[in-house]
Amino acid sequence: MSSGFLISCVLFTLFVSSTHAQSCTKYNFTSNQMFTSCSDLPYLNSFLHWSYSPSTKTAKIAYRHTKLGSTRWVAWAINPTSQGMVGSQALVAYQKSDGNMRVYTSPVTSYQTQLQQGDLSFSVTDLSATYLNNEITIFATLKLDNFNSTIVNQLWQEGPLSGDSPAMHETSGANTQSAGPLSLLSGQSRTTTTRASSQFNKRNLHGLLNAVSWGIMMPIGILFARYLKVFSDPAWFYLHSIWQITAYVIGVAGWVTGLQLGSESRGIQFTAHRTIGIVLFSLATLQASAMLLRPKRDHKHRIYWNIYHRSVGYSIVVLGIINIFKGLNILKPEKKWETAYIATLVGLGIIAAFLEAITWCVVIKRNKSASSNVEKNPQGLHEANWYNGHGNGTNRTHYRV
DSSP, X not given: OHHHHHXXXXXXXXXXXXHTSOOGGGOOOTTOOOOSEEEEOSSTTEEEEEEEETTTTEEEEXXXXXXXXXXXXXXXXXXXXXSSSTTOEEEEEEEOTTSOEEEEEEEOOSTTOOOOOOOOSSEEEEEEEEEOSSOEEEEEEEEOTTOSOSEEEEEEEEEEEETTEEOOOOSSGGGGTOEEEEEOSTTOHHHHTHXXXXXXXXXXXXXXXXXXXXXXXXXXXXXXXXXXXXXXXXXXXXXXXXXXHHHHHHHHHHHHHHHHHHHHSTTOOOHHHHHHHHHHHHHHHHHHHHGGGOOOTTOTTHHHHHHHHHHHHHHHHHHHHHHHHHHHHHXXXXXXXXXXXXXXXXXXXXXXXXXXXXXXXXXXXXXXXXHHHHHHOHHHHHHHHHHHHTSOOTTGGGGOO
């Protein structure tokens, strides 16, 4: 039981540390440029720094996109007419195959855009870009004379390169959510991105709760039922039940968080992930409810209940693990998250194999001992058969796996 909580605590610590690892307020530009405001954008490892002059309607910006390979392009844009992609006025940058940076402006006129170079609806000067330590930074000065409000719609994006040209970015996960309002006035960026930040935190919480419950605690609970009964009966049953109920409660919390995310993200559907989640919740609820109908050990229908209980239990674990990997593919967190979860599964597999070997050794040894006693005392055969087949069965699991 302590091992499961230890794994959960380690993953939670990694989650907190990675969430707060970077902040725009602590960043210093190598060119000694200074900006009055900044925002930790909630998706795609991005940050925006800017200074805005209301009198001249001029914004000096620096868009930073971190943790990026050299074969990726990035873009930051303002949409003067709507909140969507079409109509946005973009700044695009990437490193070419010869190592030189290319940075240019591109008006987005359709969803099939190839980010061709062109003039924007407002003036852009001092346009430049750098690529250093897996980070692309775009610098520019924007003249926003035609904007009637200091709150603008911003978008940011990344995608792969095809040769020395931008190719289509991904159409799921964070790439479809990297947009939101931006207040150009100093000190007001947080209030305009509160909803996006809240949703970002909710997505991470959803992933963490489900990974810990369905993906870690549930498999550990099965290990308790599979192996502890040989050594500790009936204590294993209470430990298994309490552990799985705790995992179920945490999983329900993660499931409800996912439903809230779905209702807040209209037009964005992850059908397979959602369907598996609903099936998983339904099976787990059925499993928990079935405990109220659990027959006694000597009941003639107990064997059928055992088959049902184990089949549903293993199905929950398999579906949970599958859905966690689907969730990781949607969230696209840092690689260390997926690596940590795979390492956890491998660790549990090794522990299971070790316990399986020990359990079989114990059972075989006990069976040999029981056989030896029967040969010495034939009358004991009748008593053992009655005890293991028709009695209360408290020691029955000592002779089988």
